[in-house]
Amino acid sequence: MQITAKEIAQILDGILEGDAEAIITHPGKIEEGGAGALTFLANPKYEPFAYTHASAALLVPADFVPAQPVAARALIRVGDVYGAVAKLLSYFDEGSDFKPSISGQAAIAETAQLGKEVSVGEFAVIEKGARIGDGVCIYPQVYIGENVEIGAGTILYPGVRILKNCSIGARCILHANVVIGSDGFGFAPNAAGQFSKIPQIGRVRIEDDVEIGANTTIDRATMGETIVRRGTKIDNLVMVAHNVEIGEDTVIAAQTGFAGSAKIGNHCRIGGQAGFVGHIKVADHSQVQAQSGVAASIKQEHSAVYGSPAIPYGDYLRAYAVFKKLPELYKKINDLEKQLKGSGKP
Template sequence: MQISAAALARMIDATIDGDPEVIITGPARIEEAGSGQITFLANPAYEHHLYETKATAVLVSRDFQPRKPISPTLLRVDNVYETVSGLLQVYQQDEAAQTVRQVSQHAAVDATARLGERVRIGKFTVVSEKAFIGAGTVVLDQVFIGPNVRIGNNCTIYPGARILRDCVVGNNCILHANVVIGADGFGFLPDGEGNNQKVPQVGNVVLEDEVEIGSNTTVDRATMGSTVIRRGVKLDNLIQIGHNVEIGRNTVIAAQAGVAGSTKIGANCRIGGQVGFAGHLTIADGTNIQAQSGIARHIKEPGQALAGSPAFGYRDWIKSSIVFSRLPELYKRVAQLEKILEK
């Protein structure tokens, strides 16, 4: 995407110091940016790079005052971080759209599938019978979209993703490479001879609007009903979401976490990497869980910070960790005291 500083300023409600006609082609880090690129300065620790950068334009706060002469055009905004986030999203969507400009002749789109306006389909992608893809959605190469799948407007689906039968994806969702939505839940029932018999998984997965799911994450379909990922949820790479799980609005989960079947996680939770949840639990809104914690009980009080395995109060866990690291020393002292008492 090529855009003048003036046009970009109108887009992001910025004021300009410098040449408004310079052309911006893309974003870059301030210490690496070159001609034609835009960067940003939000952290004062990086200010020294501003006087050396070869960037064409720099986003800064409205009250920023440079201490030395500078060459880039400055675009002044109210909140630099928020503006950068929105700008990166625009560039990302434009990049995906440029990659796929139309329905590829190498795609297999069933005659009963319906495509909205401006839908783009990449090479070797399969769109199965009675699937629906909403307006402005970009589906990149080698994606599989199963029968009766519904995908909303303005989504981006990266190469190798699989959305299996009957699943629903809302508007403005992003599914990264090799995501699997709607694989069978892990349901087995031992028979009288000790063999594990598969329980049919006849439900689906529902992703609400503005959900983003990282590469190689899997969300299993429900045994019956739906596995539900609520609006604004962000899942990192390599996460396993079991059948009939529900994740509340705007919850964020880091990589390698696992959620066992039928667990309900509340809204606005922050869950670190490698956290494990047992099944059939309820986790209150606003729960914060430290990385590598194990959750084996209901969390009923909202807003708690937890750590450890099994997890308990974060501050208590910190104190316990200090004591644990001193156990060898404490053991020696106890042994010495026992000898004194014996005498």
């Protein structure tokens, strides 16, 4: 596709400077540039590339003041660069050629209900009592268990498994090999030190507009529901245990793990490889830095924590500043001890 810088500025309600007729053919990275590329500058550390790598057009913050002439033919100023990029990537995305069709190699139970314009790929399995909404896209080798509900417009990529009685909302995206509704990790010890499996008879409920990354697992509840609420985005390789509840519009990076019955609030931001013990509550708008171990509830909204065990972010930075000086402090203490011993003072 081809579009001019002027047209891009109109789409974004941005302010155009430079060549209005510069032809844009594709989005690109600022550190690569190239003819026809539309690049963007959102992080100041990439600013040097704006002067050295030519492109057709460059998106910049509205208040950007260049230190020297930019290499792009056109400059487009916008209020929210990341938001503008998200909008443009959707514009440039030509979409999937997976047309609404049902493969003859899919196994669909007679009692399963399929809405309008549903796509079902090869070797997908839809069990009895499942209800599939309008416009759902089911890629090859997806498994949908008994009595599962899938909301309209949801996309299930290859290898997704949704086990019995679980529900997925509308406009969700589940990436390859996501598992929804596997048994929770529940075992009861006996006097002999052996473990008996506790039946996991609950389910998982995923609300509307949730995206779940590849190879993420969300266990069914022991009783009741494991819940991921509306608008939450979960990265790859995340583990959500039984009876966990994750609030609305929360973002969770890869390799994070939530132990059973943890309750995570709305609008939280959780870095990669964070860990949460069970039966705690995390307040709305909390920020948990990468590799933090959250061992106690976070009670105050808008908290930021870091470390393992996690402590307030400011406290962690101050403690770490001291930690880096420990070798030097240790040497000073040793020197002082030697001086005291040499002086004969007690």
